Amino acid sequence: MLSIKNLQVKLEDEDKQILKGVDLEVEAGKVHAIMGPNGSGKSTLSYVLSGKDGYEVTDGSAELEGEDLLDMEPEERAAAGLFLAFQYPVEIPGVGNMTFLRTAVNAQRKARGEEEMSAAEFLKVVRARAKELKIDADMLKRPVNMGFSGGEKKRNEILQMAMLEPKMCILDETDSGLDVDAMKLVAEGVNALRSEGRGFLVITHYQRLLDHIKPDVVHIMANGRIVKTGGPELALEVENNGYADILAEVV
Amino acid sequence: MADAAAKTDPTEAMIASLSKPEATWAAPAREDALARLRTMGLPQRRDEYWKYTRPDTLTQTVAPEAKLLAAEEVPMFDGAERLQIVFVDGVYDEEASDDLSLEGVTIERLAAADSDLHWAKNLYGVLEARGQTPVARPLAALNTAFATDGVLIHVTGKPSKPINMIYHRKSEGSDAILHHCIKLDAGAEVTVLENGAAAARFNKVMEVEVADGASFHHIRTQGRDHERRAATHIFARLGTNSAFRSFTMTVNGVLTRNDCVIELTGDDAIANVAGACVGDGDFHHDDTVFITHDAVNCQSRQVFKKVLRNGATGVFQGKILVKEGAQKTDGYQISQSLLLDGDSQFLAKPELEIYADDVACSHGSTSGAIDEDALFYLRSRGVPHAEATDMLTLSFLAEAVEEIDDEGLREEMTERLGAWLQRRRD
Numbered sequence: 249m250l251s252i253k254n255l256q257v258k259l260e261d262e263d264k265q266i267l268k269g270v271d272l273e274v275e276a277g278k279v280h281a282i283m284g285p286n287g288s289g290k291s292t293l294s295y296v297l298s299g300k301d302g303y304e305v306t307d308g309s310a311e312l313e314g315e316d317l318l319d320m321e322p323e324e325r326a327a328a329g330l331f332l333a334f335q336y337p338v339e340i341p342g343v344g345n346m347t348f349l350r351t352a353v354n355a356q357r358k359a360r361g362e363e364e365m366s367a368a369e370f371l372k373v374v375r376a377r378a379k380e381l382k383i384d385a386d387m388l389k390r391p392v393n394m395g396f397s398g399g400e401k402k403r404n405e406i407l408q409m410a411m412l413e414p415k416m417c418i419l420d421e422t423d424s425g426l427d428v429d430a431m432k433l434v435a436e437g438v439n440a441l442r443s444e445g446r447g448f449l450v451i452t453h454y455q456r457l458l459d460h461i462k463p464d465v466v467h468i469m470a471n472g473r474i475v476k477t478g479g480p481e482l483a484l485e486v487e488n489n490g491y492a493d494i495l496a497e498v499v
Numbered sequence: 500m501a502d503a504a505a506k507t508d509p510t511e512a513m514i515a516s517l518s519k520p521e522a523t524w525a526a527p528a529r530e531d532a533l534a535r536l537r538t539m540g541l542p543q544r545r546d547e548y549w550k551y552t553r554p555d556t557l558t559q560t561v562a563p564e565a566k567l568l569a570a571e572e573v574p575m576f577d578g579a580e581r582l583q584i585v586f587v588d589g590v591y592d593e594e595a596s597d598d599l600s601l602e603g604v605t606i607e608r609l610a611a612a613d614s615d616l617h618w619a620k621n622l623y624g625v626l627e628a629r630g631q632t633p634v635a636r637p638l639a640a641l642n643t644a645f646a647t648d649g650v651l652i653h654v655t656g657k658p659s660k661p662i663n664m665i666y667h668r669k670s671e672g673s674d675a676i677l678h679h680c681i682k683l684d685a686g687a688e689v690t691v692l693e694n695g696a697a698a699a700r701f702n703k704v705m706e707v708e709v710a711d712g713a714s715f716h717h718i719r720t721q722g723r724d725h726e727r728r729a730a731t732h733i734f735a736r737l738g739t740n741s742a743f744r745s746f747t748m749t750v751n752g753v754l755t756r757n758d759c760v761i762e763l764t765g766d767d768a769i770a771n772v773a774g775a776c777v778g779d780g781d782f783h784h785d786d787t788v789f790i791t792h793d794a795v796n797c798q799s800r801q802v803f804k805k806v807l808r809n810g811a812t813g814v815f816q817g818k819i820l821v822k823e824g825a826q827k828t829d830g831y832q833i834s835q836s837l838l839l840d841g842d843s844q845f846l847a848k849p850e851l852e853i854y855a856d857d858v859a860c861s862h863g864s865t866s867g868a869i870d871e872d873a874l875f876y877l878r879s880r881g882v883p884h885a886e887a888t889d890m891l892t893l894s895f896l897a898e899a900v901e902e903i904d905d906e907g908l909r910e911e912m913t914e915r916l917g918a919w920l921q922r923r924r925d
């Protein structure tokens with residue numbers, strides 16, 4: 249599904265190398281987790297995959313189902329099936345959440361040559377999905393993320409993911425700032441989307457999210473590289489001993 | 500001698516080029532206005548409020564030509580129940596206009612109203628003359644002196660539908676001067692809509708007297724003809740507990756200068772002036788607003804948003820003057836531009852002058868580019884770059900559009916803006 253090879257990235261404006269050769273293969277139907285200390289490059293990886301400005305790929309490749317992601321505009325990557333749940337969802341005053349969602353859904357459909365969703369159908373689906381995530385009508389009407397609490401913003405990300413039905417979902421610290429109940433809701437939302445044809449890359453700083461979203465593979469990222477890969481037990485090791493031991497061991 | 504003067508002095512040249520209107524009840528007001536104009540002279544680049552906008556194409560004797568726009572879109576306010584008053588290149592078109600009778604209001608043509616006892620005697624040129632100090636507005640005096648068409652609207656009640664002035668333009672060289680007077684009696688309410696490109700060069704004055712407890716609502720769009728020029732003035736005086744709300748949407752136009760001069764003379768009155776404009780290239784748009792608080796506990800808001808790209812220019816000159824004794828004044832002013840590229844410019848001159856001690860006034864002016872994080876967020880969800888830019892542009896304009904009280908009209912403005920942005924994209 250997602251195939252990353254020797255990805256090396258520096259900042260565009262600064263001579264600062266952030267990713268120093270990342271290799272990663274996420275198969276369809278699988279959930280991969282990336283854990284790692286702050287500043288190790290996890291968000292950078294997610295931004296580079298989704299096409300944010302300000303980074304320069306100096307070497308390596310990233311493909312989604314064989315298509316070169318790095319060659320596409322952000323909207324093309326989205327239409328190709330990539331989705332990033334942001335660590336810090338952006339507030340957009342003056343753009344209604346519903347308008348935004350419908351525009352996005354239909355823009356992707358249009359780009360794929362599919363028929364657009366009618367207003368009525370969209371409303372039906374969005375209401376049902378929102379209800380599952382305990383997102384009320386008021387939140388749907390409000391401008392995108394404006395006045396949302398941290399937890400509401402994260403649930404809104406999952407709602408977008410549910411509506412857009414991507415093939416490859418990247419979740420960047422979706423658990424940060426959430427209390428246990430909110431985290432459960434988010435995890436349920438994610439689990440509901442798990443399917444044979446869909447891959448997940450769950451970035452998290454803590455192990456606790458992985459109690460609810462059970463990963464197939466866990467990677468540890470440090471200093472711009474994947475330094476260790478293992479099964480779910482690796483997350484527990486981090487939980488119990490912190491990163492220090494693992495990092496000491498690989499260096 | 501007059502001819503000799505006309506050769507050297509642009510004001511005399513302009514006066515000589517215009518035909519003197521027939522003598523009616525308005526004749527004395529016109530004479531006074533002509534004298535005012537002669538004293539002030541037409542605007543010049545060195546005048547304090549013409550620094551950012553070149554007045555020459557507005558003051559030369561012949562209007563510069565303006566190509567007609569082949570627009571095949573649904574006319575503005577099309578779905579709305581309204582009384583239509585149509586002007587073509589600045590001339591009233593009786594056939595195209597609706598019957599002017601409507602309960603709660605008396606509407607007459609300026610040219611046809613010839614009674615010596617006419618109420619408009621107390622309004623025509625009166626608010627314009629008051630509005631000449633402390634800042635001279637010579638184009639408005641020119642208008643009062645030479646306008647032969649326009650409407651006189653006396654609102655005595657609450658007419659059931661808005662009055663819509665529609666300004667068609669069919670000539671590439673039309674030079675139109677229109678003058679409207681609107682008088683709202685105590686407790687009366689009216690909505691006035693205006694739309695259309697009007698003329699190659701359009702000089703319009705609207706004087707509005709809002710009596711105690713009355714409410715005036717004004718929405719206008721200025722037409723998408725790119726080469727047209729317009730200099731418009733609104734002069735309004737507000738009585739106790741009255742309300743004045745005006746919103747203007749401008750998309751395109753090589754030169755637009757909108758002056759709005761409001762005096763709050765009765766306690767507890769409210770004045771809102773807002774504008775949203777979108778322009779490309781040689782687009783030049785100037786909002787010059789002067790609000791005088793001369794009573795207690797009044798509120799005023801100025802909300803102006805300008806989207807500029809490909810070298811377009813936006814100007815905002817807004818003043819709040821709080822006179823001595825105008826305690827508890829609440830004055831708010833914001834002007835913002837969204838610059839879609841580095842070539843465009845926004846020139847702002849926000850001013851506060853306060854002679855009372857118990858007031859809350861604030862003003863702010865900003866100029867910024869599109870929010871890159873928001874743009875990326877939208878694109879990452881699949882919204883293409885151009886569409887995402889338009890969404891953010893609309894959201895930037897929303898604060899001004901929200902000043903429109905009427906929900907239906909507010910939605911129509913938003914839709915229009917969206918459609919116009921999309922049309923530009925296609």
Ligand SMILES: Nc1ncnc2c1ncn2[C@@H]1O[C@H](COP(=O)(O)OP(=O)(O)O)[C@@H](O)[C@H]1O
Pocket residue numbers: 259266284285286287288289290291292293302
């Ligand atoms: N736009 C940027 N400007 C400056 N430094 C950046 C930028 N993006 C990332 N970095 C730096 O790159 C490193 C990795 O950051 P990030 O990818 O956010 O890490 P993580 O998500 O793992 O905490 C950090 O040292 C961070 O300061």
Ligand SMILES: [Mg+2]
Pocket residue numbers: 290291292335420421
């Ligand atoms: Mg991060």
